[in-house]
Amino acid sequence: MSRRAVIAGNWKMHNLQKEAAELTNGIMSELKEENKEALPEVIIAPTFTSLYAANKALKDCGCGKVRLAAQNCYFEEKGAFTGECSVQMLKDAGCEYIIIGHSERREYFGETDEMVNKKAKAILNEGLVPIICCGESLAQREAGVTDYHIASQITKALIGLTKEEVSKSIIAYEPIWAIGTGKTCDSAEANRVIGMIRKVVKGLYDETTGEAIRILYGGSVKPNTIKEQMAQSDIDGALVGGASLTADSFAQIVKGAM
Numbered sequence: 001m002s003r004r005a006v007i008a009g010n011w012k013m014h015n016l017q018k019e020a021a022e023l024t025n026g027i028m029s030e031l032k033e034e035n036k037e038a039l040p041e042v043i044i045a046p047t048f049t050s051l052y053a054a055n056k057a058l059k060d061c062g063c064g065k066v067r068l069a070a071q072n073c074y075f076e077e078k079g080a081f082t083g084e085c086s087v088q089m090l091k092d093a094g095c096e097y098i099i100i101g102h103s104e105r106r107e108y109f110g111e112t113d114e115m116v117n118k119k120a121k122a123i124l125n126e127g128l129v130p131i132i133c134c135g136e137s138l139a140q141r142e143a144g145v146t147d148y149h150i151a152s153q154i155t156k157a158l159i160g161l162t163k164e165e166v167s168k169s170i171i172a173y174e175p176i177w178a179i180g181t182g183k184t185c186d187s188a189e190a191n192r193v194i195g196m197i198r199k200v201v202k203g204l205y206d207e208t209t210g211e212a213i214r215i216l217y218g219g220s221v222k223p224n225t226i227k228e229q230m231a232q233s234d235i236d237g238a239l240v241g242g243a244s245l246t247a248d249s250f251a252q253i254v255k256g257a258m
């Protein structure tokens with residue numbers, strides 16, 4: 001089965017509205033000569049307050065080459081949840097994808113596997129696509145529990161989801177020690193862990209579902225690493241942090257995945 005590649009840019013807490021619009025326009029300008037069908041699924045994830053500006057830039061361009069994601073959501077539909085944004089609100093803002101379970105949210109904001117699961121369900125119920133992050137710390141890697149930890153995160157994230165829902169979801173394997181550090185995980189090792197995640201999905205569901213789900217690598221992906229990463233059998237794309245903050249480097253990564 002051939003899976004369409006995905007390149008997603010996680011802008012984290014960067015970019016005011018004007019900067020978000022400029023970066024969105026810059027990315028589209030870098031991609032203007034590329035045939036839409038040949039491109040991977042290109043996703044940008046601005047912070048909440050810049051979603052409007054980025055979405056407006058995407059709509060004004062109308063080329064349909066870049067899609068919008070949020071970096072987080074809350075799983076309840078509405079109510080007294082000060083400071084939170086529901087999936088419906090993010091859909092209304094133009095998002096088609098939502099990143100959940102990022103290690104920074106797990107570490108600094110107490111996001112648990114149970115919350116990731118509730119968020120995944122809420123996202124899929126609204127017809128959006130969850131980008132479910134998982135990854136081990138350096139201490140877990142050194143203790144030899146990487147596979148156990150990742151399998152547990154994924155199993156808990158998918159509880160109660162149907163085959164169809166899982167097939168259209170995206171997982172991002174992001175070793176925490178590789179995020180923002182410049183230390184990329186060796187491509188063969190990233191491919192091994194991602195293959196292991198695919199086996200876990202096959203075990204929980206079936207062969208078809210495991211072959212359908214897209215699994216990305218994230219952790220210091222750069223224009224000069226993407227080709228080798230994309231050449232691996234199980235890596236379907238990348239979740240990119242730092243290198244998604246300039247149009248030139250993000251576009252180079254997108255083109256490297258073609």
Ligand code: PEP
Nearest residue numbers: 179180218219220241242
């Ligand atoms: C991320 O935050 O998802 C990430 C992969 O960041 P970076 O590319 O900067 O390591």
